[in-house]
Amino acid sequence: MELDRRHVFALAAGATAGAAVSPAQAAPAASPASALGVDASQFGLRPGSPEDQSRTLQRAIDETARVRAPLALAPGVYRAGNISLPAGAQLLGTRGATRLVLADGPSLIAANGADSVTLSGLVLDGGKRPLPERRGLVQLENCRSVKIVDCEVKGSGRNGVVCVAIDGEVIDTTIVDAVDVALHALDSRGLMIARNSISGAGNNGIQVWRSAAGDDGTIVTDNRIENIANRSGGSGQYGNAVNVFRAGNVIVRGNRIKNCAFTAVRGNAASNIHIEGNSIVDVREVALYAEFGFEGALIANNTVDGAAIGVSVTNFNEGGRLAVVQGNIIRNLYPKRPPGTDPGDSGGVGIAVEADTAVTGNVVENAPTAGIMLGWGHYLRDVAVTGNVVRKADIGIAVSVAPGAGSALIANNMISETGRGAIVGMARAKPITGDLAKGGVEQYANLAVSGNRVR
Numbered sequence: 325m326e327l328d329r330r331h332v333f334a335l336a337a338g339a340t341a342g343a344a345v346s347p348a349q350a351a352p353a354a355s356p357a358s359a360l361g362v363d364a365s366q367f368g369l370r371p372g373s374p375e376d377q378s379r380t381l382q383r384a385i386d387e388t389a390r391v392r393a394p395l396a397l398a399p400g401v402y403r404a405g406n407i408s409l410p411a412g413a414q415l416l417g418t419r420g421a422t423r424l425v426l427a428d429g430p431s432l433i434a435a436n437g438a439d440s441v442t443l444s445g446l447v448l449d450g451g452k453r454p455l456p457e458r459r460g461l462v463q464l465e466n467c468r469s470v471k472i473v474d475c476e477v478k479g480s481g482r483n484g485v486v487c488v489a490i491d492g493e494v495i496d497t498t499i500v501d502a503v504d505v506a507l508h509a510l511d512s513r514g515l516m517i518a519r520n521s522i523s524g525a526g527n528n529g530i531q532v533w534r535s536a537a538g539d540d541g542t543i544v545t546d547n548r549i550e551n552i553a554n555r556s557g558g559s560g561q562y563g564n565a566v567n568v569f570r571a572g573n574v575i576v577r578g579n580r581i582k583n584c585a586f587t588a589v590r591g592n593a594a595s596n597i598h599i600e601g602n603s604i605v606d607v608r609e610v611a612l613y614a615e616f617g618f619e620g621a622l623i624a625n626n627t628v629d630g631a632a633i634g635v636s637v638t639n640f641n642e643g644g645r646l647a648v649v650q651g652n653i654i655r656n657l658y659p660k661r662p663p664g665t666d667p668g669d670s671g672g673v674g675i676a677v678e679a680d681t682a683v684t685g686n687v688v689e690n691a692p693t694a695g696i697m698l699g700w701g702h703y704l705r706d707v708a709v710t711g712n713v714v715r716k717a718d719i720g721i722a723v724s725v726a727p728g729a730g731s732a733l734i735a736n737n738m739i740s741e742t743g744r745g746a747i748v749g750m751a752r753a754k755p756i757t758g759d760l761a762k763g764g765v766e767q768y769a770n771l772a773v774s775g776n777r778v779r
Contacts, residue, residue: 361416369397371398377403397446423447426450433463455481463486472494483504485499492515495519497520505529514542530544533567543574547580565584567587569592571594572596576599578600586609589613591614609631609632623637632658635654644678654674678703679703683707696721701728701729719745723749747760
């Protein structure tokens with residue numbers, strides 16, 4: 325059934341404005357869906373039908389999108405698949421009650437080159453049907469002004485939502501039990517990922533990637549991300565709540581992250597990344613990571629309770645440099661990292677940094693190996709460690725004194741209850757000095773140590 329332009333506008337107008345009619349003319353009452361837009365039942369869609377309604381739904385979307393009218397689906401279950409959204413498509417449901425179940429196809433809903441598309445109030449259920457590699461239950465590519473809001477994406481047989489070269493927002497949406505990645509964003513053009521709830525992803529929660537290193541600017545804020553596994557193995561590519569790869573100027577702020585196989589927020593070659601104000605509990609590797617060829621990382625005002633390493637700013641050998649680590653609370657570190665990680669399988673470190681970094685105003689407690697670790701072998705340059713509090717660590721501050729190691733300033737820190745020493749010189753993982761807080765620092769021209777209070 326096709327509706328011409330006049331009929332669609334009449335339906336939309338009658339749904340939203342209500343034509344000037346008498347009470348008698350108004351009976352029977354309009355369906356609940358008509359309050360949202362054009363009622364999909366006008367096109368023959370039937371909630372609860374056991375049939376695949378893909379063709380009927382596609383026709384309804386095409387017709388309403390042509391005149392930029394919302395298409396409203398009444399509560400109930402609709403079996404469909406391989407639905408394509410044209411420009412201007414607005415598919416609306418009743419939150420938690422309108423359910424689209426994947427019947428067939430590489431995705432349930434997809435769009436390519438379609439601007440101003442909206443998905444709202446829908447439950448999108450993949451039923452764990454296998455999807456092609458790198459495919460999402462919702463697959464959006466090369467679209468402008470996208471909005472996914474108040475939806476639930478569940479049971480995807482690959483990725484939950486895939487956004488390629490997208491600007492717009494994914495907000496107030498739940499993504500659960502994705503076999504691979506909950507939300508994958510590639511080559512974004514101004515994407516907001518906010519106030520979502522993600523649970524049960526097989527490999528990563530949110531991925532913000534670029535095909536080549538460059539400016540991205542995606543904002544990942546106020547999401548709840550829990551129970552992220554590492555089904556594909558590896559040494560850190562998977563098992564992360566938020567994984568930022570090659571994407572510059574990304575902000576990861578105010579997220580609640582719990583129970584990850586590897587990392588809470590991992591920036592790989594992600595220059596100018598901001599990792600701020602996140603609450604992190606129970607991650608099994610590095611909680612907050614800036615690694616490989618990045619320049620610029622701000623890691624500030626986060627809390628980490630339970631991780632192998634709290635913060636790591638590393639890979640100076642690959643160009644990783646330039647960071648501020650400030651105002652974080654890090655406690656209850658695990659003594660070991662997952663097998664295959666580097667360096668070795670060591671853990672139990674609160675903060676580890678290498679080059680051109682200021683570490684200031686942090687509090688570290690219960691670190692089995694070291695509260696703060698500076699450098700790795702000769703990979704140390706221009707690090708300042710000031711005004712931190714370290715309690716209950718085997719070594720308070722471990723600093724490389726290996727041949728070729730660069731300069732470090734260690735000043736005005738409060739260090740207490742250390743087993744091996746407050747400040748100890750290292751050759752990689754091996755302590756090779758006594759407690760430099762008590763004397764002997766003059767032997768190491770790369771170190772300036774002063775004003776520290778040791779108890």
